[in-house]
Amino acid sequence: MKRNLLTIIVGAVLVVIFALLLFVFQVRQSEVVVLTTFGKPGANPIAEPGAYFKWPWPIQQVNRFDKRIQNFEDKFSQSLTADQQNLLTCVYVGWRISDAGAFLRSFRGSVPAAQNQLEGMLRSAKNAVVSKHPLSDFVNADPRQLKFDAIQIEIEQTMQSQLSTNAYGMKLEFLGFKKIGLPENVTQTVFDRMKAERQVLISAAENDGKAQAQIIESAADRQAASTVANAEAEAIRIQAQGQAEAARTTLPIFQQNPELANFLLRLDALKQALNQKSTLIFDERTPPFDLFQHLPTNSPSQ
Numbered sequence: 001m002k003r004n005l006l007t008i009i010v011g012a013v014l015v016v017i018f019a020l021l022l023f024v025f026q027v028r029q030s031e032v033v034v035l036t037t038f039g040k041p042g043a044n045p046i047a048e049p050g051a052y053f054k055w056p057w058p059i060q061q062v063n064r065f066d067k068r069i070q071n072f073e074d075k076f077s078q079s080l081t082a083d084q085q086n087l088l089t090c091v092y093v094g095w096r097i098s099d100a101g102a103f104l105r106s107f108r109g110s111v112p113a114a115q116n117q118l119e120g121m122l123r124s125a126k127n128a129v130v131s132k133h134p135l136s137d138f139v140n141a142d143p144r145q146l147k148f149d150a151i152q153i154e155i156e157q158t159m160q161s162q163l164s165t166n167a168y169g170m171k172l173e174f175l176g177f178k179k180i181g182l183p184e185n186v187t188q189t190v191f192d193r194m195k196a197e198r199q200v201l202i203s204a205a206e207n208d209g210k211a212q213a214q215i216i217e218s219a220a221d222r223q224a225a226s227t228v229a230n231a232e233a234e235a236i237r238i239q240a241q242g243q244a245e246a247a248r249t250t251l252p253i254f255q256q257n258p259e260l261a262n263f264l265l266r267l268d269a270l271k272q273a274l275n276q277k278s279t280l281i282f283d284e285r286t287p288p289f290d291l292f293q294h295l296p297t298n299s300p301s302q
Contacts, residue, residue, distance in 0.1 A: 022056040032067040032100045034109075035060055045100035063109050069096045069173050072115055074122050076179055079130040087138060088181035091126055091155065093118065094173040102169030114170060118159075125158040138180055141197040152176050 026049075027033050033046040037060050046052060047067065054060045073092040081087050095118060097103045107113040129151055137147040156175040163170050 023053055024051055025054050025062045026051050030066060030068050032065050032097065034063040034065070034100045034104050036063060036104075041101045041104050043101075047100075063100075063104055065097050065100050065103065065109065066111075067097055067100075069094050070111070070115075071095070072119070073178055074119055074126070076181070077123070078183070079127045081130060081135045081138070082132055083134040083136075085135040086183045087130060087135060088179075088183065089126065089130065089177060090179040091122060091175065092178045093122060093159075093175050095170055096173055097169060098171035099167075099169035102167050104169075106166070106168045114168070117168070118170070121159050121162055122155075125155050125162070129154045129158060139182070141195075142201065148177060 025033070027046050029049045031047075031049075033052075035042045035046065035052075035054060037055075038058075039061075041063075054062060071092060071094040073090055076088055076090040078086050078088050103109070103114065107117070132154075133147065133151060136145060137151065140146050152175055156172055159175070160172050163172070
């Protein structure tokens with residue numbers, strides 16, 4: 001009796017487990033599930049984790065998709081720029097399933113098929129965008145002339161527009177250049193052009209330096225001339241002030257002693273004449289040279 005009861009319990013448990021496998025399914029945190037009924041997707045994909053009821057196959061079928069970001073990179077391939085130069089590029093892409101129902105209808109749930117479609121779209125978009133830009137937007141001696149960010153945005157917008165138009169149920173999350181290279185037959189030409197562009201920058205820097213030096217030198221000359229002129233004017237002012245002060249001081253003395261004033265005036269005139277560093281022939285009786293008449297003479301030594 002006990003053996004029969006144990007057998008019944010075990011059998012009931014197995015039936016419950018089998019029923020759960022047939023009628024219940026679980027959605028994980030990283031999944032989105034589309035439940036199809038006789039092959040037709042339901043209206044709303046299930047993205048919240050938990051256990052859900054379903055009818056057993058072939059009535060209903062559970063289609064699971066990874067809702068996390070997936071990524072890939074295309075081949076290091078050649079594209080033609082706007083100035084007819086060959087450019088090698090490799091682009092990486094991150095994408096995710098944004099509409100599981102549309103993704104199931106478009107690719108029957110096949111992620112490899114979806115990625116193949118994305119790779120084809122990426123090649124077309126990349127070639128179309130690269131063909132609009134000259135080589136100097138990708139390779140340039142002046143970093144400010146590079147346009148990587150703008151070109152990446154153009155490629156991403158082109159692909160996103162195609163995905164939305166075709167309702168593939170996918171969305172791009174990021175896109176960027178991984179590698180950029182040049183074929184051997186283009187490398188030397190590009191290096192020569194970069195060297196020429198760098199020389200232009202060097203020449204511009206030298207010319208700017210010379211112009212700045214001239215500006216600084218001219219400003220220094222003007223400042224020096226202004227300083228000298230101010231100093232000379234101040235010296236003249238001080239000299240004039242001293243002379244005026246001397247005149248005020250000596251005037252009473254000259255008024256009291258006219259002979260001294262006459263002597264000093266003749267002495268000053270004589271000093272001015274001798275300052276010319278010239279040979280003078282003069283008459284001792286003519287003022288102010290008459291001062292030489294009373295000079296002592298040295299008698300010859302005995």
